[in-house]
Each structure stands twice: as C-alpha cells, then as structure tokens.
Amino acid sequence: MLAENITDVIWTVNVTKRTFTYISPSVTHLTGLTVEEAMNQRLEEILAPDSAKIIHDELSVLMPILMKGHDTKLSRTYEFQQRGKDGRFIWIEVVAQWHHSPTGDIEILGVSRNIDERKEAEKQLKDSQLRWKFALEGSKDGVWDWNIETNLVYFSPQWKAMLGYGEDELNDELDEWKKRVHPDDLDKCLSDIGDHLNGVTDAYTNIHRLLCKDNSYKWVLDRGMITERKDDGKPVRIIGTHTDLTERMEMENTLRKLNADKDQFIRILGHDLRSPFNALIGFSDLLIENLDQFDRQQIEKQLRIIHQTSVSTFNLLDQILLWSKSQSGNLVLNIEKFGFVNAVQEVLNTVEKVATQKKIQTVIVDPNDSIITADMNIFRTVLRNLIINAIKFTHTNGRIVISAKKESDRIVTTVMDNGVGIEPSQMATLWDVNSNSTTNGTGGESGTGFGLKLCKELVERHGGHIWVESVAGKGSEFFFTLHN
Template identity: 30%
Template sequence: MISSEKHINIETNTNLLSSNNSNIWELILDDSYKIVDLSHSFIKSFDLDNYSISEIEIKLKNNFLKSFINALSNKKEIFKAKLFSGNQYYKFFLNEIYHEDRIFYRILSYKQSEENIYKSIFESFHDVYYRTNLNGEILLVSPSVFERAGYNPEELIGSNVINFYRKIKDHKELLRMLKEYGEINNFETEFMKADGSICSVALYAHYVKDDDGNKIGIEGVLRDITEQKNNEESIKRYIQELYETKDTMEQNAFELVKLNLQLEDSENKLQELNANKDKFFSIISHDLRNPFSSLLGYAEMLYVEFEEMSKVELKEGIEIIFKSAKSAYELLTGLLEWSRVQSGRIEFKPENFSVNSLIDELIALNNLITSKKKITVANNIYNNINVFADKQMISTTIRNLLGNALKFTPRNGSINITADINNNSAIICIEDSGVGIKPNDLEKLFRIDIHYTTNGTSNEKGTGLGLILCKDLIEKNNGKIWVESEFGKGSKFFISIPLYIDAGVS
C-alpha cells in the first residue's frame, strides 16, 4: 500500500509534493522517469491504495508516460494524456525541480476553473494569449494584443478569428492539424494588424476540454516573428545576389555577415523571451500556487472545524493563512514588477540625486526590522556623491539588497554601506556579517533560467525574483551588479551607477 505521506525534503525545507488540495493530482518523477511520489488525491481518485509504485508505473506506461516523455522532448509546459486504460484525456502542467544536483519532474493536473487564479498575471503577458469556442468566436484575449497588433481587446470579443488571417487556407490547415494531432507548435502564418499591415506569427494552440473530455474550444499563444522572418528573407536575397553578381561578391559577403549577426541577435532575443516565458509558467505552476494551497487548506479547516478548535489552534491557523497570503502577495508584486521591466513599460527618468541621502532614507525605512533583530546598519559614505540615474529604480535596487542583507544576517550582526568612485561611476557596496553564499550558488543569483531562493536567519521567505529585478534595473541605468561572498562569513553586493558629471565629489 502506498503511503500518502510526503517523504522527500529539498533545501528550502518544503516538500517535493507541493499540494494538499483534493482537487489537484500531483506526481513526482525522477530523471529516469520513475515515480518517486504521488499525491494522496491521485491515489484516492483512482483507487490505488492497494497498488505499489512499480505496479502503478506499469498501469501508466502505455498512455501517460509516453505523453509525458513526448512533452519533455518537445519542451512543452502543458500536455494532455490519458490515465490508465480510460478514454478521458486530462490536462497536465509540467515543470522541472532540482534536489541534490538531480532533476525531478513535477506533474500536476487540476480543474479548469482554477486557472482563473492567474488571470491578473496573464494581463502582463508579452505574447498574445487567446481563447475561442469551436466556431472560432473569440472569448478571451490578453491585453498585449493592443501593443502587438493595435486591436482593443474588448472590441475583439465575439469576433471570429478567421477574419484576422491573411490567408484563410492557413486557418483551415490549422484546424486540420489540430483535429489530427490535438495541438500545434510553431505554426507559422500571417495576421492582419489593425492598421492594415501584415505581421508574421508563430502559433501554439490546443483544444480546451471540459471535465468529461469534450472539446469546448481552442486556446493558444501568438508570437510576433516578423523581424526574424524579415531578416531571413533579407539573407536569402543577398545570397542570391552573391551568385548573380561575382563582381560585388566581397561587398555582398560583408552585408551577409552583418545580416547574420542581426539574425543571431534576433534569435538570442527570442531565446531570452523563451527563458522569460519558462520562468513565468514555472512561477505560475509552482511558486504562486504553493501559498494559495496553504491559504485555501487552512481556511477550509477553520471554516469546517471552527467550533471544535481551541484559541491556540485558531491563532495558529490564522497565522498560517496570513503568512501564505503575504507570501503570495509579495511574489505576485515582484512578478508583475519584473514583467513591467521585461516589457519596457517602466519609464526611464534619470535625474541628479545624492547617494548619501537616499541611503539614509532606506535605512530609516528598515528601523523596525533592525530593532527586532538587533542589527547595526551603518552608512559610512563620507563623501557627498551625486549620481545621474533613475532614482526610483536605484531606490528599488538598494532596498532589495538591504532587505536581503537584513534577512541573511543573524541577531546582533552588522551591515556596512560604503561608496567609492571609479572613473565616471559611483561604486556602492552593501556588506553584511551574515551567513554568506556557497561558491556553486553564486552563479545562480542573477540567472532567469534558474530558480534560486533560500530562507533567512529568522526563516524569512524569499520570492527568487529580487536579484533578477535588481540586475535588470541597474542595467537599464548603464550600471553593473556583482557579488563577493565567503560562506559562513558574509557577503558584499556591489552596484555601479553613472556619476553626475558636474558634481562628482564635494
């Protein structure tokens, strides 16, 4: 009989199995595609109490595991599969997790209505998300359609998607492929914008099904690849000219190299967008859902067992609900702020301001935390250094770095803030006497494709987005951010900011 207890712990002291929600099925597979654990709800839903894990693997082999491996090889975050010998298809969400230098795969399935939790996040989606009924009438479209194609999203509701295809035959081909394969990846076609111009798009789409497996609509994501296609066409034209005009071969070769560099740059940007999308869906399917699961679980327990619970038990439940809601809010706030930076919707407003004064303001904002943990924070910037940068962005960056220093510094510790001048830049250093960072973790800190977060010395929670946001904001100000750390002794975080040319040091 399979135990429904969770038994594997990762570094953050949470479980690989992430949900107690009875409406969510969850499986954990290792890098050999072997089942490591199953959620209690999955076991109960399919009467598997009397089966061993190896017996369940045999039952899943023909249908589910084949679909999972296919999704993994095609880098799909969403896939559909049958379970056991039934005819009903289920929608699954797939993401990678890391434990002790190994990759594990968390696979979840839940009711369609739960996706409404993430509606506010999709409003900041960079590509265009849409959903139609089976007749092609648009039911939902992300606000990004205005920036990408010039359409007001509200005016598109009820319109038929076929009206936006440049070639109707492409829409017919898409429906044919959907009918044959169930979903489509990177289907290239052309759409008409509101101003009448044409854009090239790569389209991902699949059927939406109800709880009984009946097809009720189609949903998908459109990515504008016009620039990439234009570069490809330009390269084709120049290659042809090289063959036709031998006298200008050297000049055309030079132009070809330039265009290849442009194409490489375009592909790199596309890869970066894909990495952002992967991070986006990883946070949606894992990090954001965890606090909601705790919040809903304990709220339900309070609702059902309120009369039988003692005051101590009630206080513990309310505290967990508060912490879960706070964690979800902080993660959602960070995610939306990061999304605004990625989509270029934060206006850059550089100005002349004093670093010393800004540091004093930020230290004062953290007086409550420093008093609680008895940490000494010293502003040792003796010169009046003025910089020319976006003050709000720099304030957000230093506030994040100071917050991290407070989080990872134990009681009675110290934080020292200094600044120096190097050429035309101010170098600000925030040094703490905290726990430090392991050498193999340093390279993970600023990477968007690796989710890295640890608890503070008082078990403070993090979102894993703070340092990534800091890096983006500093780079927008033509600066740099880096770190030096010795595990067990503390860390030094540095940022460089352009000096105010007429001020310098007084």
C-alpha cells in the first residue's frame, strides 16, 4: 500500500530472465508509461546506451559473486538515463539491492528517483566553473578566497605561480599575502579593504607591489567583493582576483620617462641652444656695427668669442642629436679595436685649449698598452664629456689623470681630477636627465648639465656601466666600461 502512494518508483527485476516482476504505479509520474507498458519493456530498451553498459559491466562483476551463495546481498547506487514515453531521456538515481529470489533466480530490488533538476544544476555549476576557469586561465589572474572569521585564505595555484611559488609552498594564512605587500603600499591596501568591509565602497580595488620568491616585486591589481554575510550583515567571506600589472606599470614608467625626456629635449632646444645663438647674433652685430672703429685686437677678440661660442654650440647640438638617436633606438654601434692611449690623446687635442687656459695638466696612464673593443665614436664622446667636466670643476694649475685598468674581461677607464668634488646632495641627480640643476665651474664656466646625462645614456646603450666616487673639496673620479 505504501508503494502505491509514493513518488519514487519501486520495482523488482528478474536478472536471470531479464524481465520486470513488479513496478509501482508512480512509474507513470516518472516516465509517462502505465505500469503495464513499463512491465513489458526490457532493461536494454529503457536505458540510454551508456547506462545500459553500466548494467552490463555490473552483471559481469556481480553475477559470479552472487552465484557463490544464496545469502549474498549486494547494495549499489547508480545514476542512469531512462527513456520516457515521449522518447526524452531523464536522469534517475537508482538504489539497488542484488540478491536471490525465493525461486533461486538473481533479482534486483530497486528504487528510482527523478534527479533531472539536480543533474541540470550540477551541469550549470560545472559550466559556470569551466567558464570561470577558462576566463581566469586566459587572463592569467590569480584567485583568493578569504574567510574573515577564521582569517584563512585560499590562494589559487595561479596566484602562487604569479609570485614564483609552487602549489604547496605557501600556507593558507592571510599573513602570506600581508607580509609580501611592499611596505610603502600596505597601509593603503588595508585602508581600502577596511572601506569595503565597512560599506564605504561597493568593492575592494587596490594596485600594489607584491614580493616574489626571487625577491623582485610585481605590480598587481587586487580586486575583491564580499560574497557572504551573517544574518546581522557582518561580512564573513570575500573573494577576489590578482591581475599582474607589472608589464603595464613598466610601460607607463617608460612613457613617463619618454615624456620627461621630451620635455628635457624641448628645454635644451628652447634655452640652451637659444642662448648661444643670441650671443652669436649679439657679438656679430657688435662687430658689424663697429667694424670701422675696432682695431685688429678688438676684432680678433670678438671673432674668438664668436668662434668659441660656435664650437660649443656645435658640440651641444651634436650631443643632442646623438642622444636623440639613442633614445629612438636608431643608434648603431660600430665595434672595432683601437689603442687606449691614441684615442685619449685625440680627445685631449680637442680640449687642449680649454685646459691650457686654466693651466691644467693632463696625464695619460696605461701601463698595459690597453686595446679597447668598442664603438670608438661613443668612447671618445663619453671621454670628452668627462674630461670637459673635470676641466670645468678643477682649479687653475690643477691635474687630471686619464687611466685604463683591466678588470676581469673588461677595461675600466677612469678620469680623475683634484677639483672641487661633488656634494652628496648632488650625487642623486647627477645622471638624471630630468634634473635641470647645473653648477658653474671654478672659472665661472656655465653649462647645460647635459654632458654627464649623455654619458650615462651612451654607456648603457653600449651595455656598459658608469659611476663616480667623489669627496667634496678634494676631487672626483669618474669610471666607465663599455661592453665588448
């Protein structure tokens, strides 16, 4: 009587004869078939092929076991697809007991239940998980899931891999994230999280740096949202993602540098080139207007000023063009071998007059007769700027030593002076192309401050390194290497 009134279908099937011996009336609700119609069907007819195969495989495994003894009972649970009267397959869950019937045949007592809705929900969940997994794998984002009450966090494999860790290298504590946030970024991170937890913001968003396994830092876009609350509204759970922004941040920094370089370029064109041209125009106008009144000595004086201004302006323009080529990636290196002493002497010949005016002694030291393998034009340009800088900041009767020293597989070129040296506060901006600060020389010489910045640009484009050691009031030593 109970079987007649429940929605689950109760049935028995004689496995030996492959026929149903009983089916409860609820089969009509499940499949649309009458009891009589259902009783006349065989198992192979009502099950989908995959489900029928499961039964076939079970028979191969269970029949030998059941044949060993009449008291043997085996319980199993299956999920099948069963065909309804309209031909559509529905998912059913079957709880079955395999045993012997009173006549000695092998029989199954089963209960079938419609699980179509559950299977559809599982499918939708699986599809959703696949879409989520595909989206995350495609975007390379890492996922985190923070239980606020336990303070435990699930970090996805991609979250860990982003920082260079394996799946088993980090535990599930919040501190694993917190201790890796850059100290300069942590306060803002915690403040933004607090704003979201307190309802100030709809979501948590923050850009910060995270320490990687190799001790480098990566920029990440960290986003999250409360997904679960208690009945009183208190947050319980936040789920979020990490997006690697390192490449974008580096690109933005590069763009900022390019913009700053462009501004510096415009400043030089607008001021540092305009000033000498104004001087050229002024002195040439003065000479033209007073040509008949000036004697030979006065004319020669004006012409020397014009010549000196023209040469320095030409050198500055040449440096700007060289710097521009380097910035645009159009600087082509012409690597060759040349003698250190000869190359230095050629540079000294071009600055001899300036050094002589201040009675500065220049000395070349190269006990090993060094051979340089580099772009000769870049070598001479860097060296000329360093020597001019040394002359500018060395007192009358001073001394400048240009030397070469072999270290490992490279030759270090040094320009040493006994001039005024460099104040510690100036060291930080010495190579900064964005710094506009310049200092007059010991003889009142002015400058653009561009020479040292060009040296750094050219040396690094050549794969080398440039640095300085200086003591204020005692002099400076500039060193540089050029990669072979």
